[in-house]
Amino acid sequence: MLLMAAVRANIPARWIWAPRTTNARPRIHTNQTTINLNQINQLHQMAKITNTKSSNSPSSANASSPSEPNPMNTKITNYIRAGYPGLYLVSPEEQRVDAEMKQIARDLKYHLMFWSAVDGLVDTSKNATTAANDPLEALVAIRDMNDKTIILLRDFHLFLQDPNPILIRQLKDVLQEAKTKSKTLILLGCRLVLPAELEHELTVLEFALPGKEQLNQVLDGILESAQLSVIQGEQKDKILDAASGLTTIEAENAFALSVVETKSINPIIVAREKAQAVKKNGILEIIETRESLESIGGLDVLKEWLLKRRHAFGQRALEYGLPTPKGLLIIGIPGTGKSLTAKATARVFGVPLLKLDAGRIFAGLVGQSESNLRAVIQTAEAIAPCCLWIDEVEKGFAGSKSSGQTDGGTSSRVFGSFISWMQEKKAPVFVVATANDVSQLPPEMLRKGRFDELFFVDLPNQQEREAIWGIQIAKYSRDPKDFDLVQLGKMTEGLTGSEIENAFVEALYLAFDGEKEPTDLDIASVLTEFVPLSKLMAEQIAGLRGWAKGRARLATSIGVQKGLRRIG
Ligand SMILES: Nc1ncnc2c1ncn2[C@@H]1O[C@H](COP(=O)(O)OP(=O)(O)OP(=O)(O)O)[C@@H](O)[C@H]1O
Ligand SMILES: [Mg+2]
Numbered sequence: 001m002l003l004m005a006a007v008r009a010n011i012p013a014r015w016i017w018a019p020r021t022t023n024a025r026p027r028i029h030t031n032q033t034t035i036n037l038n039q040i041n042q043l044h045q046m047a048k049i050t051n052t053k054s055s056n057s058p059s060s061a062n063a064s065s066p067s068e069p070n071p072m073n074t075k076i077t078n079y080i081r082a083g084y085p086g087l088y089l090v091s092p093e094e095q096r097v098d099a100e101m102k103q104i105a106r107d108l109k110y111h112l113m114f115w116s117a118v119d120g121l122v123d124t125s126k127n128a129t130t131a132a133n134d135p136l137e138a139l140v141a142i143r144d145m146n147d148k149t150i151i152l153l154r155d156f157h158l159f160l161q162d163p164n165p166i167l168i169r170q171l172k173d174v175l176q177e178a179k180t181k182s183k184t185l186i187l188l189g190c191r192l193v194l195p196a197e198l199e200h201e202l203t204v205l206e207f208a209l210p211g212k213e214q215l216n217q218v219l220d221g222i223l224e225s226a227q228l229s230v231i232q233g234e235q236k237d238k239i240l241d242a243a244s245g246l247t248t249i250e251a252e253n254a255f256a257l258s259v260v261e262t263k264s265i266n267p268i269i270v271a272r273e274k275a276q277a278v279k280k281n282g283i284l285e286i287i288e289t290r291e292s293l294e295s296i297g298g299l300d301v302l303k304e305w306l307l308k309r310r311h312a313f314g315q316r317a318l319e320y321g322l323p324t325p326k327g328l329l330i331i332g333i334p335g336t337g338k339s340l341t342a343k344a345t346a347r348v349f350g351v352p353l354l355k356l357d358a359g360r361i362f363a364g365l366v367g368q369s370e371s372n373l374r375a376v377i378q379t380a381e382a383i384a385p386c387c388l389w390i391d392e393v394e395k396g397f398a399g400s401k402s403s404g405q406t407d408g409g410t411s412s413r414v415f416g417s418f419i420s421w422m423q424e425k426k427a428p429v430f431v432v433a434t435a436n437d438v439s440q441l442p443p444e445m446l447r448k449g450r451f452d453e454l455f456f457v458d459l460p461n462q463q464e465r466e467a468i469w470g471i472q473i474a475k476y477s478r479d480p481k482d483f484d485l486v487q488l489g490k491m492t493e494g495l496t497g498s499e500i501e502n503a504f505v506e507a508l509y510l511a512f513d514g515e516k517e518p519t520d521l522d523i524a525s526v527l528t529e530f531v532p533l534s535k536l537m538a539e540q541i542a543g544l545r546g547w548a549k550g551r552a553r554l555a556t557s558i559g560v561q562k563g564l565r566r567i568g
Contacts, residue, residue: 072208076186077104080150084203085178085185090371091207092190093247094154096214101152101186110182111149113142121151135159139170147181157189160198168197175201192371206374209382215243215251219265222255231265242270245383250277271352274383283360284376287353287389291343297471297497298464302330302341302455302555306348313349313385313428324385325452326422327431329393329445331438331552332457333541334533335498338434339391341457345432346387354380355389358396361414369414377421385428393433394440415442423449438547446551456548457555459534459541460497464556465489468497472504484520491527494534503527 079087091097098114102124105112112124115138121130132138135156142151159167171185178185192204210218219239223230231239243251254273258265275286293303305328311317312325328345330338346353361372380388390396397415422431431451435441446454460468466489470480492500504518506526511518534541548554 073100080184085175086202088187088202088204089207090192096248097188105150113151116154136167136170139174142174149183152186152188154188156187157193160193160195163195172201209378210248212240215240218248218251219255226259238267239265239270242267245379246274246277283357283372284379285355287355289343289353291340292347293344296337296340297468298460299555301557310348324428325430327451329451329454330434333459334436335496336457337497338457342389342432342434351385351387353387353389358390369410373414373417380429381427388429388431390433394435394437397442419444454552455555456552462489465492468500472501494532
């Protein structure tokens with residue numbers, strides 16, 4: 001008691017935590033309809049009952065049966081059996097982790113305790129509570145616990161954000177002692193907050209997102225609750241594919257919402273909800289795109305390269321033993337269709353497109369960038385097969401060259417992890433990175449083995465400009481036959497695809513103002529005032545071309561480059 005009093009006196013006031021005031025469910029927002037939240041809550045409650053009812057049976061939604069391989073369960077079990085005193089589980093899925101830990105404790109015949117600042121220490125076998133709400137009190141109580149106990153500590157990372165030296169010491173002492181007594185402390189948090197003092201004391205484990213089998217059980221739970229018939233075959237695969245990358249709660253929400261909106265489970269609604277869920281952290285976004293290879297004028301070599309791989313993510317390719325393509329780096333002059341190609345790539349492979357804002361990975365908090373990257377990789381791998389598009393990659397990873405001068409080495413460390421993931425990844429995640437400033441690109445990125453190919457996109461040649469004019473004119477609902485594409489191509493030498501589009505849009509404005517349809521003459525008149533980027537940036541473009549020689553493959557074939565006729 002005396003010790004406790006002395007310890008308590010040192011706890012800063014900010015550690016006194018207010019009790020939970022509400023148990024309200026998070027609100028579900030959709031941009032289409034106002035949903036009756038009561039209906040959804042009812043479904044959740046019923047689904048929960050269904051899941052708890054079967055929680056001891058092999059078909060439980062939360063705990064996998066012994067016959068199903070559950071790598072997460074095996075991993076944690078092995079760590080506990082090996083006497084690891086401290087694990088740090090990173091996961092936003094508290095309920096799933098709880099269920100998994102109950103299963104593990106049962107299998108290992110260990111005692112299981114839960115701790116939170118609100119509930120104190122709860123003995124799960126007796127449902128008895130010890131009022132050790134303060135983290136220090138909890139650690140002291142843990143020291144006195146019996147051998148063979150697992151203690152799951154919720155939100156403990158929040159106390160490590162600005163750590164109290166006494167708390168750190170106490171935790172280290174408890175961990176030391178736990179080693180000899182078959183006790184394992186498991187810190188559970190939605191993100192990683194690990195002060196240097198604890199880096200070697202705790203083993204960090206990323207709790208994997210639910211696999212198809214677990215999502216399937218969530219789906220069955222919702223179908224049963226909503227009294228809908230079981231879904232099988234292709235339709236079920238579509239729903240599960242749409243849900244992969246979601247947590248169990250998010251998947252349950254999406255399924256329930258779909259039932260309320262359509263009285264069935266519609267993969268399109270699930271995919272829409274996933275797009276919103278993925279967007280939440282602002283780093284990843286699922287892009288819906290209509291762009292296909294037909295939207296791109298020119299770039300024949302690049303298109304051919306992609307087409308050759310169009311079945312690479314299919315079952316047949318897997319059976320054939322084809323290695324899944326890693327990715328593509330597209331370098332080139334601004335406005336020449338790099339982003340456009342990245343979008344079309346996903347269509348070629350027939351997979352979802354995820355856009356990564358690399359700059360956003362680097363958050364202010366220490367350790368946050370690493371966990372951001374891990375979350376990105378986890379989501380991409382769960383959604384796989386997919387395309388991961390990193391636009392203007394040089395800007396996102398620019399800080400990685402600083403070698404620790406400006407940010408304590410975080411950027412280079414995170415970049416290093418990203419690069420090694422790219423090289424070693426087994427999941428079918430095809431990375432398409434685009435860049436237009438090679439001087440900012442970290443050299444490691446260009447090394448062999450990172451990308452399957454590196455393409456350079458130059459200014460379009462005559463034949464390509466003609467094709468781009470045709471595409472752009474059709475894009476704005478006009479008939480290319482009404483225009484002289486060859487002449488337009490000649491007039492726009494030195495212009496990028498993006499500038500050709502701008503010129504046509506200008507001509508449309510001009511014609512609209514004159515209350516008529518646009519003609520070649522309107523375009524010619526717009527072009528007289530046009531200063532192409534290639535004039536303004538002549539030096540940079542020459543530099544880029546020089547750099548690309550021998551380093552990158554040309555996206556346009558030489559024959560086409562020279563404007564030669566292609567035969568055959
Ligand atoms: N080869 C092309 N064929 C058809 N349209 C093109 C082509 N290149 C550019 N465009 C048009 O220009 C727009 C902008 O191109 P895009 O964003 O792909 O350029 P970018 O190379 O990514 O440029 P930046 O380096 O500035 O990001 C496209 O949406 C498209 O309408
Ligand atoms: Mg771009």
